[in-house]
Amino acid sequence: MNPLAAVSRILLVAALACPAWLQASAAEGATAPTFTHDVAPILFANCTICHRPGEVAPFPLTSFAEARRKGEMIARVTGERQMPPWKAEPGHGDFLDARRLDDGQIATLKNWVMGGMPEGAAADLPELPKFPDGWRLGKPDLVLTMPEPYELRAEGRDLYRCFVLRTEVPADTYVRAVEFKPGNPKIVHHAILYLDSSGAARRLDEKDPGPGYTHFGGPGFLPSGGLGGWAPGAGARPLPEGAAKPLRKGVDVVMQIHYHTSGKAEHDQSSLALYFTKEKPTRIMMPLTLGSRAIDIAPGDRDFVIKDELVVPADVSLVGLTPHAHLIAKEMKALARLPDGTSIDLIWIKDWDFNWQEQYRYVKPIALPKGTRVSMVYHYDNSADNPRNPHTPPQRVTFGEQTENEMALLFMNVIPDRRIDALALLQTMASRRHIVGAGVEP
Numbered sequence: 373m374n375p376l377a378a379v380s381r382i383l384l385v386a387a388l389a390c391p392a393w394l395q396a397s398a399a400e401g402a403t404a405p406t407f408t409h410d411v412a413p414i415l416f417a418n419c420t421i422c423h424r425p426g427e428v429a430p431f432p433l434t435s436f437a438e439a440r441r442k443g444e445m446i447a448r449v450t451g452e453r454q455m456p457p458w459k460a461e462p463g464h465g466d467f468l469d470a471r472r473l474d475d476g477q478i479a480t481l482k483n484w485v486m487g488g489m490p491e492g493a494a495a496d497l498p499e500l501p502k503f504p505d506g507w508r509l510g511k512p513d514l515v516l517t518m519p520e521p522y523e524l525r526a527e528g529r530d531l532y533r534c535f536v537l538r539t540e541v542p543a544d545t546y547v548r549a550v551e552f553k554p555g556n557p558k559i560v561h562h563a564i565l566y567l568d569s570s571g572a573a574r575r576l577d578e579k580d581p582g583p584g585y586t587h588f589g590g591p592g593f594l595p596s597g598g599l600g601g602w603a604p605g606a607g608a609r610p611l612p613e614g615a616a617k618p619l620r621k622g623v624d625v626v627m628q629i630h631y632h633t634s635g636k637a638e639h640d641q642s643s644l645a646l647y648f649t650k651e652k653p654t655r656i657m658m659p660l661t662l663g664s665r666a667i668d669i670a671p672g673d674r675d676f677v678i679k680d681e682l683v684v685p686a687d688v689s690l691v692g693l694t695p696h697a698h699l700i701a702k703e704m705k706a707l708a709r710l711p712d713g714t715s716i717d718l719i720w721i722k723d724w725d726f727n728w729q730e731q732y733r734y735v736k737p738i739a740l741p742k743g744t745r746v747s748m749v750y751h752y753d754n755s756a757d758n759p760r761n762p763h764t765p766p767q768r769v770t771f772g773e774q775t776e777n778e779m780a781l782l783f784m785n786v787i788p789d790r791r792i793d794a795l796a797l798l799q800t801m802a803s804r805r806h807i808v809g810a811g812v813e814p
């Protein structure tokens with residue numbers, strides 16, 4: 373018998389004649405976690421969406437045998453909160469689809485491993501969740517698919533490839549929801565969807581051989597809008613009630629895909645479903661962006677700080693936000709100070725990871741009255757101690773869109789309470805173009 377099980381047994385015996393404080397431990401010992409009763413429900417609800425065949429994670433977690441094989445690693449990465457990947461700290465923004473285990477779940481996984489990973493009764497095993505093959509939001513109005521498969525080389529650095537999809541919509545319309553479907557989830561890490569009415573993306577595509585063109589960071593042109601993005605585990609979410617995004621006649625959708633190499637040559641042909649609404653939106657979702665280009669980080673500097681602030685020019689609802697930086701960014705904070713002095717934590721990312729970028733959407737939009745000050749503070753670590761530093765030894769890092777450069781952006785999605793105030797928001801954005809540049813809301 374392993375030591376932990378032995379201890380449980382002793383406690384169980386002791387409980388029969390022991391004071392209450394011991395009985396609590398005894399109760400725990402008596403119900404030592406098993407796979408079918410305790411562990412499977414946690415894994416199926418929080419891990420299997422990525423850890424199943426054909427998905428992004430490197431191995432499946434769909435059965436006892438699979439979980440047992442990785443047991444110690446599961447206990448470690450959940451204990452360190454490395455898995456499930458979710459970068460926003462709890463208590464600093466209440467976000468939809470937050471991927472987070474609570475302390476009890478983490479303890480259950482650890483105790484299961486320490487208890488020798490028993491399987492438990494077959495009857496306790498919950499059903500594996502069903503993952504829909506079709507579009508989650510039903511029949512789309514328009515499906516855009518990469519015209520031909522893209523072949524990704526077997527090895528090497530991650531690649532950012534943009535694919536230009538012609539919408540050919542006969543008239544201006546409004547999009548109320550977008551759903552992205554990775555063609556090959558093993559290599560598609562995330563996608564960002566831009567709009568281009570200028571033809572610039574088509575020209576970039578023509579200059580680069582093969583389907584699409586390679587460009588790190590932004591899409592390589594000034595986008596005329598955005599349609600959101602996709603990252604593993606993300607659900608398809610319609611825009612808030614009454615909100616929609618305009619899709620102009622003749623506009624192209626530029627799908628920027630971040631690819632991971634898999635060790636063998638792979639093909640991808642991703643697609644996108646658009647859901648239209650005939651109704652003119654009663655509410656307009658608009659970008660408000662904070663950021664800075666004043667980035668010049670000396671090699672070895674372990675705490676370079678970027679700050680920016682803006683005053684919200686009208687009463688708005690903050691629907692969500694997307695922080696963006698590159699590899700050596702470390703910590704990000706955003707805060708709203710309302711005119712009455714109240715302060716609201718919008719988000720806190722303690723340990724930024726370029727690989728896990730999210731579009732954070734609040735469970736309930738946050739009301740930001742006119743005059744609210746929104747501020748961001750980002751920290752960067754350009755020392756050799758930063759394991760994510762791409763340079764050894766560290767080198768000077770400046771603003772730019774290449775991997776080795778850095779960026780500092782906070783894209784916010786807001787809906788003005790009164791349509792007329794859209795103008796004030798546009799003016800605020802126009803006056804900040806020199807700061808945020810081509811940073812379009814993703």
Ligand code: HEC
Pocket residue numbers: 414415418419420421422423428429430442445446449450455456457471473604605
């Ligand atoms: C959103 C997708 C996603 C979810 C959800 C997810 N994982 Fe992962 N997991 C990955 C990917 C991708 C990797 C490989 C790359 C990495 O480590 O970031 C990984 C790697 C791992 C590893 C190997 C880590 C290492 O150091 O090699 C373990 C163990 C793991 N996941 C366990 C879990 C468990 C347990 C859960 C649920 C509690 C979970 N994962 C949820 C995507 C996910």
